[in-house]
Amino acid sequence: MTDIDLAKRALRGEFRARREAIAPALRAQRDEAIARRLFESGAYRSARGILCYVSYQSEIDTRAILCRALRDGKRVAAPRVDARVHSMAFYELAEPEDLVGGYRGIPEPREGLPSAQGSDFSLCILPGYCFDGRGYRLGYGGGYYDRFLANFGGRKLGLCYRENLVSSLPHDRYDIPADLVICEDGEEEYNAKFE
Numbered sequence: 723m724t725d726i727d728l729a730k731r732a733l734r735g736e737f738r739a740r741r742e743a744i745a746p747a748l749r750a751q752r753d754e755a756i757a758r759r760l761f762e763s764g765a766y767r768s769a770r771g772i773l774c775y776v777s778y779q780s781e782i783d784t785r786a787i788l789c790r791a792l793r794d795g796k797r798v799a800a801p802r803v804d805a806r807v808h809s810m811a812f813y814e815l816a817e818p819e820d821l822v823g824g825y826r827g828i829p830e831p832r833e834g835l836p837s838a839q840g841s842d843f844s845l846c847i848l849p850g851y852c853f854d855g856r857g858y859r860l861g862y863g864g865g866y867y868d869r870f871l872a873n874f875g876g877r878k879l880g881l882c883y884r885e886n887l888v889s890s891l892p893h894d895r896y897d898i899p900a901d902l903v904i905c906e907d908g909e910e911e912y913n914a915k916f917e
């Protein structure tokens with residue numbers, strides 16, 4: 723375990739507590755505001771398909787996002803972890819019911835769904851405890867997203883409550899920053915290429 727891993731571990735507890743301290747009703751309102759901003763964004767509107775995490779615990783809720791994207795006629799895929807090989811892949815959903823209990827209780831695509839491949843999937847929506855001023859994220863610590871993003875050529879979009887945006891996070895050579903972070907009251911853009 724490197725110094726950076728240890729520093730990140732200490733921060734996870736702090737930022738989870740901050741997220742959990744927001745009253746549920748307020749959190750729901752903020753999640754709705756974040757989803758609304760996402761739907762209005764060029765990143766969402768121009769994507770034919772999205773790769774989106776399925777929220778659990780106190781993560782920003784993506785249920786409404788997944789359902790709306792399916793209704794909008796987008797292709798929608800969610801991640802499934804293969805813990806044996808420490809990797810994660812995305813599978814395309816036909817309906818919300820395609821999600822079943824998976825890794826650590828996170829809802830994941832059931833077996834038998836097609837793997838999400840191709841340029842239609844041009845947007846990946848990232849979870850995170852927090853993001854910094856350059857788009858770096860602090861995740862659960864599995865390194866799953868960094869391994870996946872190393873081979874992903876599309877737009878990387880984080881969802882984050884405003885109070886969990888920080889100026890700077892520790893990062894190592896594997897960390898891949900978001901191009902854009904959406905908060906309940908605005909957006910932070912890091913990669914002009916994707917305006």
Ligand SMILES: Nc1nc2c(c(=O)[nH]1)N(C=O)[C@@H](CNc1ccc(C(=O)N[C@@H](CCC(=O)O)C(=O)O)cc1)CN2
Nearest residue numbers: 734775776777778801803810826828849862864866867
């Ligand atoms: N919704 C969601 N799905 C996702 C991720 C994610 O961050 N969010 N992942 C992103 O990589 C992958 C799963 N990675 C994970 C890695 C570690 C733990 C974990 O250790 N969970 C502990 C609580 C940890 C904590 O609260 O800090 C647990 O369940 O007890 C969970 C998921 C793929 N799917």
Ligand SMILES: Nc1ncnc2c1ncn2[C@@H]1O[C@H](COP(=O)(O)OP(=O)(O)OP(=O)(O)O)[C@@H](O)[C@H]1O
Nearest residue numbers: 727730860861862863864865866867868869894896
């Ligand atoms: N592409 C990679 N190849 C090898 N090791 C990696 C890679 N990406 C990340 N790691 C390692 O995995 C460990 C966890 O990484 P990190 O703390 O960045 O996870 P995270 O981004 O918080 O988790 P997640 O992506 O699952 O949300 C670190 O030790 C990191 O160096």
